[in-house]
Amino acid sequence: MDKQISQIISKAVEGGEITAPELQKLLSVHYLSEEAYLIQWAARKLSAAAAKGKAEVHAQVGINVGPCSKNCHFCSFAPINKVFPKEQVFSRAEIIEKALRFEADGANAIYLMVTANYKMADYLEIARDVRAALKPDTPMVANVDDFDEAGASALKTAGFAGIYHVIRMGEGVVTGIDPKVRLKTVAAAQKAGLLVGTCVEPVGPEHSIAEIVEKTMLAKAMKPVHAGSGRRINIPGSPLEVHGAFTEAQQAPITAAVKLAMGYDIPGHAGGDSSHFAMAGVNLSWAESGSNPRDTKANTVIGGTVDSRRQAFEQAGWEIVEGPSRLFGGR
Ligand code: SF4
Structure with missing residues (x-):
């Protein structure tokens, strides 16, 4: 066991703040090394304490x-x-039905995602209808293009948490x-009272450790309610395909090292859907329906169900929050 690595891990477990050079060191371990397993164990320990033992x-x-x-x-x-040459929008009824199905299945929060080209006014109209259909205490989260302070207020008024x-x-x-535009959006959201979830993603083999460190420190500085690190799933034929992609085993210690840098103050940690990631500190994952930037089908087939996501956590020994997301204000 590398003494320096074990000291950094102990520091994180004891609640110390991991510096950029320390994270750099954690990210340099081989994914099958003793150190990589210790990083994952420690991340699970931090996640469980930060989220009071519960996954979402x-x-x-x-x-x-x-x-x-x-x-x-x-x-x-x-x-x-060249996957989707034409714009296609799900009908209002389909969107509401998908959101209600997720809520009935036990999802702790509902996200509404659009591409950056989708008009904010149209998005807000749909969101108001979804909000009216969901239970009042089910948090709604927006996954949209960048916006200014007026956009942030409009999202808040439409009922997003x-x-x-x-x-x-x-x-x-x-x-x-x-x-810089992305950072301005985050600042505008927080000024309007919107909570922020973020991630260090999509990570691929071509990325330097220095960039993972840089993006982790940026994410931490946002003071998000959830963070994490996820690997890229390559779109067939994309210019990034040439770089390949990380396996779960390669990504898990990266996701775990990012958790050690986030510390105890950030309760949610995401980055992978399987029990492997849940064993390594992930306590938040998503079911998906409709469009998905990682899928080439208009109605995603790679996004899991609420049940499959819950099962992955249960297999890894996590209890799951029942009812509204604690990360987004529920009790
Ligand atoms: S991730 Fe996809 S939808 Fe989002 S801004 Fe980029 S190209 Fe648009």
Whole structure:
């Protein structure tokens, strides 16, 4: 066992703040090493304490598919990937039905996702209808394009408890969005009283440890209610496919090291759907329906159900929150 690594892990378990160079060191271990397993054990310990032993299953309804001008290379809606040449929007009735199905299945929060090209006014209209159909205490979370302070207030008024927003890996290089714009959106959301969930994603083998560290520190500084780190699922034919993709075993110690850097103050940790990740500190995952940037089908087939996500947590020994998400304000 590398003495320095074990000291950094002990520091994290004892509640110390992990520095950027320390995270760099944690991220440099081989995924099958003794150190990698210790990092995952420690991350599970931190997650369990931070979330009082409970995992959550959230659920996302993707509202539209079609070409998105931001052209993020990892996304099926990017025109460069030629998956969805035409805009297609699920009907209001279908969207509400999907959200209600998730709620009835036990999802702790409902996310509504659109591509960056979708008009905010139309999104807010749909959101108000979904809000009216859901139980009043089921938190709704927005996964949308960047917005200003007026947009943040409008989301809050429409009944959202929070947003999911990420400074993605390679932001501004393999995406058409300036990272500063993403940060401004997060600030506007928090000013309006919206809680923020984020992640260090989508991670691929081509990314440097330095960039994972940089994005982790940015995510932590947002003071999110949930964070994590997820691997890229390659869209067939995308320009990123040439780099390959991490296996679960390769990603799990990365997700776990990111948890050690996030510490006890951030209760939610995401980054993978299987029991393997749940054993390594993940205590939040998503069921998905409708459009999905990782899928080439308009109505996703790779997004799991609430039941499959719950089963993965149960298999890893997690209890699951019943009712409204604690991360987004429920009790
Ligand atoms: S990730 Fe979002 S912003 Fe980027 S292309 Fe896909 S839908 Fe558009």
